Amino acid sequence: NAGVTQTPKFQVLKTGQSMTLQCAQDMNHNSMYWYRQDPGMGLRLIYYSASEGTTDKGEVPNGYNVSRLNKREFSLRLESAAPSQTSVYFCASSDILGQGKLFFGSGTQLSVL
Amino acid sequence: RKEVEQDPGPFNVPEGATVAFNCTYSNSASQSFFWYRQDCRKEPKLLMSVYSSGNEDGRFTAQLNRASQYISLLIRDSKLSDSATYLCVVNAGANNLFFGTGTRLTVIP
Numbered sequence: 001n002a003g004v005t006q007t008p009k010f011q012v013l014k015t016g017q018s019m020t021l022q023c024a025q026d027m028n029h030n031s032m033y034w035y036r037q038d039p040g041m042g043l044r045l046i047y048y049s050a051s052e053g054t055t056d057k058g059e060v061p062n063g064y065n066v067s068r069l070n071k072r073e074f075s076l077r078l079e080s081a082a083p084s085q086t087s088v089y090f091c092a093s094s095d096i097l098g099q100g101k102l103f104f105g106s107g108t109q110l111s112v113l
Numbered sequence: 114r115k116e117v118e119q120d121p122g123p124f125n126v127p128e129g130a131t132v133a134f135n136c137t138y139s140n141s142a143s144q145s146f147f148w149y150r151q152d153c154r155k156e157p158k159l160l161m162s163v164y165s166s167g168n169e170d171g172r173f174t175a176q177l178n179r180a181s182q183y184i185s186l187l188i189r190d191s192k193l194s195d196s197a198t199y200l201c202v203v204n205a206g207a208n209n210l211f212f213g214t215g216t217r218l219t220v221i222p
Contacts (some may be wrong), residue, residue, distance in 0.1 A: 040121075040214060042117065042200070042212035042213050042215070043200075044212075048208065050208075090157070097208055098204060098208035098209070098210055099145070100146075100147045100202055100204045100210055101147070101159055102159065104156035104157050104158070106156050107156050
């Protein structure tokens with residue numbers, strides 16, 4: 001099983017550029033999440049999707065949009081990247097929303113210059 | 114005050130040593146607790162859940178102290194492969210999942 005697949009692994013953007021991070025899971029999980037991880041801070045929730053067709057804001061949603069394309073896929077879009085969005089991004093999934101047993105993708109290292 | 118606090122370390126211990134980490138949480142209504150392991154430049158992976166009665170998985174023991182609002186992770190007979198950052202995760206209910214910043218462990222030959 002691939003688990004949670006996340007692309008790309010690395011990306012460098014210029015301020016103002018846009019990009020979409022892709023995430024897919026093959027575990028038939030209902031809930032999916034996007035987190036960012038910054039030095040000295042715990043993982044922070046950007047957006048989540050409790051189930052197919054629903055999305056909700058997390059702790060730090062500003063500057064991001066998401067799409068739950070189907071049960072497997074959950075994408076994160078930066079419409080106009082800013083240096084403050086330089087971070088490592090992780091997609092995750094779980095069978096039950098908020099249960100704490102998350103499966104993470106391998107992460108995307110994003111630098112915004 | 115942070116929802117979850119951990120000593121960042123680093124903890125440098127020799128192979129075979131026993132090491133323990135604590136993690137404190139601020140919300141007394143928190144319902145479930147977990148330890149994750151994160152290797153350098155990798156994704157977090159669930160290590161174990163923490164039950165009220167405490168639980169053990171091989172060399173790893175997790176305990177919960179609700180009265181003092183902390184959870185602990187004990188690693189016995191440390192191996193080089195245990196070197197990683199250990200994240201404390203607390204579920205305060207209603208999809209309020211809080212991650213600690215992690216405690217870094219280095220096991221030295």
